[in-house]
Amino acid sequence: MHMTSVTAAAAPAATGAELVVPPLPPRLPNDASQEEKAAREAIMKERRRIQKAINEQKRGKRDRSEREQLSGAQHRKQAEAEAKRADANRRRQSVSQHRRAAREKKRPRLGESFGSIRQREEQRLLGNSFVFEDQRVRVCEGVAWALVQDGAASGVVPIHDAASFWGPEWASCSAVPVKAGQCGTVLRRAELCVQEKGGSVSSLKLSSAGFAQIEGPQHFHTVQLDDVSTPVMLSPYHVQPWPAIGQEVGWMPSEPQDIATVKYFHNTQDPDFDVDDPEDNSYYVLSRQFYALPAHVEVVAPVGGRVRVGSWVRLREPHPEADPDDGAWGFREPPPAVAAEMLSSVGRTELTPADVERLMSTPQMAVASAHVLVVKSICEDCGQCLELEDTFYASHRDLTPLIPGWEQREPCRFHCTYDHQYLCDHMFDLTHVGECVWACKECDPE
Secondary structure (H helix, E strand, C coil), rough: HHHHHHHHHHHHHHCCCCCCCCCCCCCCCCCCCCHHHHHHHHHHHHHHHHHHHHHHHHCCCCCCCEEECCCCCHHHHHHHHHHHHHHHHHHHHHHHHHHHHHHHHHCCCCCHHHHHHHHHHHHHHHHHHCCCCEEEEECCCCCCEEEEECCCCCCCCEEECHHHHHHHHHHHCCEEEEECCCCEEECCCCEEEEEEEHCEEEEEEEECCECCCCHHHCEEEEECCCCCCEEEEEECCCCCCCHHHHHEECCCCCCCEEEEEEEEEEEECCCCCCCCCCCCCEEEEEEEEEECCCHHHHCCCCCCCCCCCCCEECCCCCCCCCCHHHHHCCCCCCHHHHHHHHHHHHHEECCCCCHHHHHHCHHCEEECCCCCEEEECCCCCCCCCCEEEEEEEEEHCCCCCCCCHHHHHHHCCCCCCCCHHHHEEEHHHHHHCCCCCCCCCCCCCC
């Protein structure tokens, strides 16, 4: 039935002298056969062909007399030429980018000193092995010898044919034995970058393994090792920062369970920085987390502000770490007026980690015992447990770097701190494993 009606609708279009668009065939039911669907598709295709022909008749014949028609070979040749031009443009842009990067690397930025450029380039060359002057370092594993130039240290061994093998600048160098794990202070940083004429800066080339090619004594650190009378020269790859950034350290000898994390090294050669020992320039910025109740804190600035995540706060009694000298510029925090001035220099009231770092570098924070307490998180269930992050300065003399696995080797450091008594049930489940241990089992068996 459906097949007959579809065929009848297509007949007039095929026999007429003029082009006439055949009528639309009726829609087919869902259960139509494949033959009926194919017949209807053929009629629809014929309708589109006739409609296109009618449109061309109405538009008229196109004038293509002045149009140049390319052959297939000409099309291929034109495409190849365009591809070559595009490839040349890409290579030209790539070379220009590399040359621009090289110029920017050699040319100091507007107002940037050579020291800043040198630090940036040496950080790029050394990565995690980069150190500052006055920073504490440790001799790496597998290093057995260091160099000395004056030969005054005990146990020195002359280096035979050093001048002929490495160059005349090595003629006065001798070797002194060192042990892996020895600690010391960097007196002079290796010069891996030099400033050339015109203000451009060049750095050492990298080997195929990605290490800077050490060629002369000036490319060595001068390090004063503990228990060694004379400074020695060590390759930048033979020492590592100790403590390193991100390393856990014990910072309070009387409280071995108080563990902090090293955030960065702070060179105290700044004249505004007030240190207890003028000869001790190895200070570090540390951070640690502990807990308190909302009643134990108040906002430093603005005074009377609401405690929220990112607020700079001070501790109040009865918290055990509350500063007894209320408002004094001492162990905890500055007076409100000084704190407001410091926050205005940062431009924020809720502090992010980057803001805390900027805050620690302000002139007012040039006090070795200053601390900044920031609310890191608040319990979402009860709102009665605060996690505080304490950021402060500490001298390397007070630090005990901890090697991974110290929990098993030093049980005295592994028991809980007093502030765990302020943990709510929710925060306890998130931050704690097992029950609190308030004393070392080896020291206090009861």
